[in-house]
Amino acid sequence: MPVDAHAAAASTPHVPGLPAAPPLPIPAPAPVPTPAAAAAVPASGPQPPQTSALERILRGPSGIGTSGLHLEQPKSAPRTGDPIPGLYHHPVPEPDPLRVEQVGLGIKAWAVDEVQLYPPEWEDQFDGFSIGRYMVACHPEAPTVDHVMIAARLMAAENAVDDCYCEDHGGSPVGLGSRLLLAHTALDPLHTTPEYQPVWAESLQADAPRRAYRSAMDYFTRAATPSQSDRFRHDMARLHLGYLAEAAWAETDHVPEVWEYLAMRQFNNFRPCPTITDTVDGYELPADLHALPATQRVIALASNATTIVNDLYSYTKELASPGLHLNLPVVIDSREECGDREGYLKAVEVHNDLMHAFEAEALALAAACPAPPLLRFLRGVAAWVDGNHHWHQTNTFRYSLPDFW
Numbered sequence: 001m002p003v004d005a006h007a008a009a010a011s012t013p014h015v016p017g018l019p020a021a022p023p024l025p026i027p028a029p030a031p032v033p034t035p036a037a038a039a040a041v042p043a044s045g046p047q048p049p050q051t052s053a054l055e056r057i058l059r060g061p062s063g064i065g066t067s068g069l070h071l072e073q074p075k076s077a078p079r080t081g082d083p084i085p086g087l088y089h090h091p092v093p094e095p096d097p098l099r100v101e102q103v104g105l106g107i108k109a110w111a112v113d114e115v116q117l118y119p120p121e122w123e124d125q126f127d128g129f130s131i132g133r134y135m136v137a138c139h140p141e142a143p144t145v146d147h148v149m150i151a152a153r154l155m156a157a158e159n160a161v162d163d164c165y166c167e168d169h170g171g172s173p174v175g176l177g178s179r180l181l182l183a184h185t186a187l188d189p190l191h192t193t194p195e196y197q198p199v200w201a202e203s204l205q206a207d208a209p210r211r212a213y214r215s216a217m218d219y220f221t222r223a224a225t226p227s228q229s230d231r232f233r234h235d236m237a238r239l240h241l242g243y244l245a246e247a248a249w250a251e252t253d254h255v256p257e258v259w260e261y262l263a264m265r266q267f268n269n270f271r272p273c274p275t276i277t278d279t280v281d282g283y284e285l286p287a288d289l290h291a292l293p294a295t296q297r298v299i300a301l302a303s304n305a306t307t308i309v310n311d312l313y314s315y316t317k318e319l320a321s322p323g324l325h326l327n328l329p330v331v332i333d334s335r336e337e338c339g340d341r342e343g344y345l346k347a348v349e350v351h352n353d354l355m356h357a358f359e360a361e362a363l364a365l366a367a368a369c370p371a372p373p374l375l376r377f378l379r380g381v382a383a384w385v386d387g388n389h390h391w392h393q394t395n396t397f398r399y400s401l402p403d404f405w
């Protein structure tokens with residue numbers, strides 16, 4: 001089913017203070033090709049009740065999860081799969097199992113048959129990552145499985161680049177800039193002379209990260225408007241800049257100050273995932289609304305909160321990995337010399353403050369600029385935040401909590 005971004009863009013109201021945007025001359029996107037395993041499956045099966053994320057934002061801090069406002073000592077240690085005690089979050093229902101299975105089959109078929117993403121010995125880790133559960137939880141409003149697949153392929157590709165270029169599947173800080181730049185051309189193509197174009201095109205097949213980026217981007221751009229694709233390329237350039245700063249510090253065993261770490265993590269960040277929510281849901285947040293400083297702030301706060309969630313849930317995994325792996329608890333402990341438990345609990349508070357700021361700023365933006373695609377986008381970002389927490393909390397294959405309670 002083609003994503004009807006054109007119709008959504010055409011009905012966008014004028015934003016006070018901004019010149020009216022001319023109608024966008026967007027050609028109707030081609031249908032998204034469907035992997036055999038997930039062929040043209042519409043949304044079906046029982047849909048768990050979803051609390052409107054924006055409703056919760058509009059309700060303010062008296063909503064679900066505000067018991068996490070203060071870091072109270074829990075009566076007992078969390079059990080496997082429990083949320084981090086005191087972490088401000090919104091519980092969501094378990095994602096629709098039928099859709100999870102369909103996306104899971106589709107992403108595996110794509111990974112194995114279309115891009116040869118991983119060798120057989122990494123299959124357990126690919127399966128344990130549970131991309132299907134992750135993406136269905138994060139995109140509850142996606143109209144079809146094919147729409148969720150757009151996000152799932154990008155998620156798989158982004159993790160392949162992180163694992164194979166930067167981290168524990170052969171990655172290294174040495175030479176990372178070159179690898180990232182060449183992979184970035186799978187998203188933002190090289191335009192050069194006929195002599196050099198073919199050898200560049202050939203290079204996009206040279207390794208799994210580049211094959212995955214190229215293919216996932218191809219599916220994405222067929223569903224997205226040019227403006228949405230450009231937004232995504234920009235967010236991916238931000239991500240790659242963040243990887244490079246992290247690598248530069250790793251090369252010299254440098255532990256940054258806390259604010260410096262937070263700046264790096266704002267770029268080495270989940271941001272490219274929530275910002276495609278409009279494409280995945282089948283409409284467009286027009287570029288002028290996306291570019292508003294207030295929208296940019298909401299996106300950054302939400303994305304930063306989701307990324308600190310990763311730092312907290314992956315803390316024990318990263319402690320067990322070789323070398324010093326930076327995350328917010330580790331950097332706070334190191335720089336503020338407060339001990340590992342205090343560092344962790346302070347990182348929870350930083351996360352909670354980011355979440356509250358995100359929700360307050362989203363509420364203010366929604367009130368100041370109630371354009372329907374912007375409200376829908378804010379709902380989509382909030383849903384991504386909640387789904388991301390749910391996946392981290394419940395992915396006990398990858399993550400376990402420290403013994404701090």
Ligand SMILES: CC(C)=CCC/C(C)=C(/C)COP(=O)(O)OP(=O)(O)O
Nearest residue numbers: 158159162268269270272307310314
């Ligand atoms: C955009 C995207 C999904 C990139 C993956 C890497 C990233 C920016 C994260 C926020 C994941 O963090 P991390 O590399 O620490 O992941 P694990 O802790 O290993 O799960």
Ligand SMILES: [Mg+2]
Nearest residue numbers: 310311314318
């Ligand atoms: Mg992590």
